[in-house]
Amino acid sequence: MQALPLRHTVAVAxxxxxxLASRRLRLGGGTTIPGAVARRIxxxxxxxxxARLAGGCVLVSGTNGKTTTSRLLAAMLRGAGYxxxxxxxxxxxxxxxxxxxxSQHGDSGLFEVDEAxxxxxxxxxxxxxxxxxxxxxxxxxxxxxxxxxxxRWQQALATLPASATAVLNADDPLVASIGASLACRxxxxxxxxVDHRQTDMQHAADSLYCPRCSGQLDFEAVYLGHLGHYxxxxxxxxxxxxxxxxxxxxxxxxxxxxxRLRAESHELAIEANLPGLYNAxxxxxxxxxxxxxxxxxxxxxxxxxxxxxxxxxxxxMRLDGRQLRLMLAKNPVGCNEVIRTLLLDPDPxxxxxxxxxRVADGEDVSWIWDVDFExxxxxxxxxxxxxxxxxxxxxxxxxxxxxxxxxxxxxxxxAAIRALLARTPDGGRAYAVPTYTAMLDLRRTLxxxxxxxxxxxx
Amino acid sequence: xxxxxxxxxxxSMSIYGDRGNVIALTRRAEWRGIALEVWxxxxxxxxxxxxxxxxxxxxxxxxxxxxxxxxxxxxxxTLVRAVEEDVPVLAVxxxxxxxxxxxxxxxxxxxxxxxxxxxxxxxxxxxxRRCIGxxxxxxxxxxxxxxxxxxxxxFENHGGRTRLGKCEPLGRVLKxxxxxxxxxxxxxRYRYCFGTYMHGSLLxxxxxxxxxxxxxxxxxxYGPEITLEPLDDALELRAQSxxxxxxx
Numbered sequence: 136m137q138a139l140p141l142r143h144t145v146a147v148a149x150x151x152x153x154x155l156a157s158r159r160l161r162l163g164g165g166t167t168i169p170g171a172v173a174r175r176i177x178x179x180x181x182x183x184x185x186a187r188l189a190g191g192c193v194l195v196s197g198t199n200g201k202t203t204t205s206r207l208l209a210a211m212l213r214g215a216g217y218x219x220x221x222x223x224x225x226x227x228x229x230x231x232x233x234x235x236x237x238s239q240h241g242d243s244g245l246f247e248v249d250e251a252x253x254x255x256x257x258x259x260x261x262x263x264x265x266x267x268x269x270x271x272x273x274x275x276x277x278x279x280x281x282x283x284x285x286x287r288w289q290q291a292l293a294t295l296p297a298s299a300t301a302v303l304n305a306d307d308p309l310v311a312s313i314g315a316s317l318a319c320r321x322x323x324x325x326x327x328x329v330d331h332r333q334t335d336m337q338h339a340a341d342s343l344y345c346p347r348c349s350g351q352l353d354f355e356a357v358y359l360g361h362l363g364h365y366x367x368x369x370x371x372x373x374x375x376x377x378x379x380x381x382x383x384x385x386x387x388x389x390x391x392x393x394x395r396l397r398a399e400s401h402e403l404a405i406e407a408n409l410p411g412l413y414n415a416x417x418x419x420x421x422x423x424x425x426x427x428x429x430x431x432x433x434x435x436x437x438x439x440x441x442x443x444x445x446x447x448x449x450x451x452m453r454l455d456g457r458q459l460r461l462m463l464a465k466n467p468v469g470c471n472e473v474i475r476t477l478l479l480d481p482d483p484x485x486x487x488x489x490x491x492x493r494v495a496d497g498e499d500v501s502w503i504w505d506v507d508f509e510x511x512x513x514x515x516x517x518x519x520x521x522x523x524x525x526x527x528x529x530x531x532x533x534x535x536x537x538x539x540x541x542x543x544x545x546x547x548x549x550a551a552i553r554a555l556l557a558r559t560p561d562g563g564r565a566y567a568v569p570t571y572t573a574m575l576d577l578r579r580t581l582x583x584x585x586x587x588x589x590x591x592x593x
Numbered sequence: 594x595x596x597x598x599x600x601x602x603x604x605s606m607s608i609y610g611d612r613g614n615v616i617a618l619t620r621r622a623e624w625r626g627i628a629l630e631v632w633x634x635x636x637x638x639x640x641x642x643x644x645x646x647x648x649x650x651x652x653x654x655x656x657x658x659x660x661x662x663x664x665x666x667x668x669x670x671t672l673v674r675a676v677e678e679d680v681p682v683l684a685v686x687x688x689x690x691x692x693x694x695x696x697x698x699x700x701x702x703x704x705x706x707x708x709x710x711x712x713x714x715x716x717x718x719x720x721x722r723r724c725i726g727x728x729x730x731x732x733x734x735x736x737x738x739x740x741x742x743x744x745x746x747x748f749e750n751h752g753g754r755t756r757l758g759k760c761e762p763l764g765r766v767l768k769x770x771x772x773x774x775x776x777x778x779x780x781x782r783y784r785y786c787f788g789t790y791m792h793g794s795l796l797x798x799x800x801x802x803x804x805x806x807x808x809x810x811x812x813x814x815y816g817p818e819i820t821l822e823p824l825d826d827a828l829e830l831r832a833q834s835x836x837x838x839x840x841x
Binding site: 340343499500501503 | 609610612617620653659831832834
């Protein structure tokens with residue numbers, strides 16, 4: 136092994152010390168500061184640390200489902216005997232990846248990375264596998280346009296050697312089209328089931344045009360946003376056949392989701408404690424990557440069976456004799472899926488919706504007008520609104536058909552949660568639906584109320 | 594009374610929540626007992642009859658290119674006639690650029706517009722910043738009655754820089770960039786055709802402007818004596834103030 140420059144050793148030592156200091160002083164930010172400090176000292180520190188992992192690195196990226204999918208994949212890989220270094224708290228810029236490399240020991244890396252960071256992560260980490268989940272319209276104020284992002288992914292993936300693998304979502308035309316001209320091996324996953332199949336596209340959907348010839352794509356089935364079965368009537372380009380597919384999906388609002396997975400030669404029954412169709416996609420994506428990396432079918436289903444969601448993604452807790460379920464909603468397609476999941480609950484809904492417009496949420500709240508809140512009108516017992524743009528939500532719900540007298544705004548999170556629980560029948564279910572930074576705030580509030588543990592400890 | 598709204602490219606030119614404008618017009622008509630029918634006009638559909646209102650939202654560069662010919666060939670002629678006959682039109686962002694003379698990209702490629710609005714858009718080099726953020730505008734509209742002026746708040750997100758020729762701006766920028774970040778102008782107006790960079794969505798948080806468009810559509814169709822019954826806009830105005838307070 137080649138000796139590393141002194142700069143590297145210093146960067147590692149100082150980065151680790153910074154992490155220790157920020158923990159001791161309870162400054163928070165322990166998931167990014169060490170990496171940021173080390174990268175400042177040695178710009179190549181990340182590639183050197185990654186090169187030491189004998190089992191190589193796996194990257195997970197996409198607009199929706201990164202954190203949950205990479206946590207599922209981590210559990211599967213651990214079950215298969217890998218010792219995984221993982222940025223599990225969801226710090227998914229290069230500083231967060233580097234912090235995980237500095238602070239954990241293992242033989243393989245598993246990193247979720249921000250969509251805009253994927254090209255840099257591929258360059259520095261030289262991954263053996265990249266899992267591409269989906270590309271939805273999320274924060275155009277931050278990322279620019281969707282097609283630009285897809286072509287950057289394509290260019291980055293094109294640098295991977297034949298020994299690497301790209302695992303791609305066949306149901307997302309933009310992601311699937313990336314697979315066409317890669318030197319590395321490509322593997323596709325997708326849904327092949329009549330369950331939860333729709334024929335109409337939601338308004339929030341993107342990518343309706345053929346990535347090759349710009350013809351308007353025909354969709355024979357739509358599962359979620361613009362994900363589905365499509366073909367181009369002009370050039371004939373069509374969805375690639377997936378080698379990993381869900382052939383059955385049963386969603387149950389009160390119990391676990393039942394999935395049937397077809398993987399190359401065999402079938403697998405999976406039970407997941409994760410609600411919603413979007414989580415079925417997350418399980419499928421993680422399973423496709425794990426099975427490609429050599430995990431066995433039973434290791435995959437065992438890992439999913441024992442899995443609980445990352446904080447805020449979908450977490451259920453008990454508080455004051457009620458069940459409180461948290462569901463992150465940060466963009467139109469994600470929010471529509473949350474609504475679809477809420478509608479599985481047969482009882483009148485008790486909701487706390489929190490809309491923030493901080494930088495990490497996207498400062499533009501226009502997206503709430505692409506969400507089909509109309510579906511919830513008449514289905515709610517309680518709606519409480521919060522966040523830096525609660526007023527915009529109130530207008531959105533008014534125009535979705537909610538009575539204006541039933542849209543209270545509550546700026547204090549603890550008071551909002553108390554009011555929500557007070558209006559939820561004893562033993563009943565309540566839901567909090569926050570945007571990203573609102574979810575982080577909610578985490579602190581619920582910790583103070585005694586309902587959740589420390590963020591960076593999970 | 595009833596109105597017909599032509600919604601151009603509801604599938605491909607409707608990012609950043611521009612659907613909210615259609616929802617606001619529909620609801621505020623409905624709440625007054627006026628039926629508003631929406632014609633959805635995607636790529637391939639011809640606009641051949643005059644509607645009472647037109648909405649044209651923003652799209653990504655690629656979508657703008659994809660509809661360029663379709664817009665000029667299948668919608669353009671009737672749209673020009675509609676504007677000349679005082680049909681109110683609202684075009685946001687990409688729609689605004691395409692009602693103008695079009696858009697010239699940094700790499701030399703261009704999108705041809707209809708030229709109803711005397712507005713030309715140029716994309717600066719890749720290095721130049723996009724104009725992104727909350728925007729507050731003091732609007733100046735024709736017909737000097739009480740409903741014709743006021744503050745508009747929205748969210749802008751555009752790379753292109755637009756400059757006006759002979760037409761009036763929609764208003765003056767109080768906070769934000771507007772057409773180009775330099776001349777203090779936002780949007781454009783010719784007769785009752787309005788171009789703007791404001792998403793947000795624009796109309797839900799600016800109910801007076803929604804009503805201005807509705808009233809113009811009704812007066813054109815049913816006569817100048819028509820008035821609109823006032824609505825309780827407490828929530829909308831609270832959202833407007835909150836958004837104005839967020840603008841830097």
